[in-house]
Amino acid sequence: MEQRLPSPRPRPYAIALLFARGLAGVCASLILGLIAFGNRQSLEVPREAVPRLLFASFTNVFAWMGFGTIAMKFVTVGEGALIIYTMPIWAMLFAWPFLHQRPTIGDVAALVLGVAGVALLLGANGYAFDRGKLIGIALSLSCAILFALGNVLSRKPLPMPSLAVVAWQVGLGCLAMLILGVLFERPNYAAISPGGIASFVYMTLVPMGVCYLTWFETLRRLPPVSASTGMLLVPVLAVIAAAAILGEPLGLREVAAMALTLGGVTLALQKV
Structure with missing residues (x-):
């Protein structure tokens, strides 16, 4: 008798993440804009x-x-995060x-x-360079490089109130994500659960x-290198949260990775 293999589990991030993040960002930008307006900060953008x-x-x-977000549809979370969190290297170079x-x-x-800690934490699996993985790696690397460039150039402030700048940046960037999510992900609005609504609000x-x-x-x-190096704490906190909430392993490998990353962050902040 032929043995039927179990169906593969769907990847948890194969849902309408681009749409969800885009909509959340647009809503956040409206809230920030209202706060700025309430504090009598102008939302007008100078032409220049x-x-x-x-x-x-x-x-x-x-x-x-x-x-x-798109990269996570082609690579695992660990592979994508390992590449994305090379961002401090690009920030230092820019x-x-x-x-x-x-x-x-x-x-x-x-x-x-810092990067050694993240590599130890997330780089256990090797890369299989098929077409999908190449797309995911290219997107992750583009994410890291462009974000680092934006962080460095953001050191020169725009001639606008700070709250208005954040509201416009989040709103414009996430509006593009929302439009792409509607066009390509085709979200099922009727499938939204109370847990999904709570996650969206958060x-x-x-x-x-x-x-x-x-x-x-x-x-x-802070200088861009110090600020961006501090972001290496993000995957460390994610491991701790996953161990506490999801019961994922937290052993010697994870502890060593956190020690390396925290050491890098501490060293980067010494001269601040």
């Missing part, structure tokens, strides 16, 4: 600032969130020609420690609202 605002929206929001900040031995050591208020607001404020106060 329009090209820089569009470029910042593309690199800091659409490329980071959109490219990263800061040299654009901001005349030549990397020091401490910068290089911090980045080596994504709107925290990742798209509070996190972007604090990130752009961080860029105003």
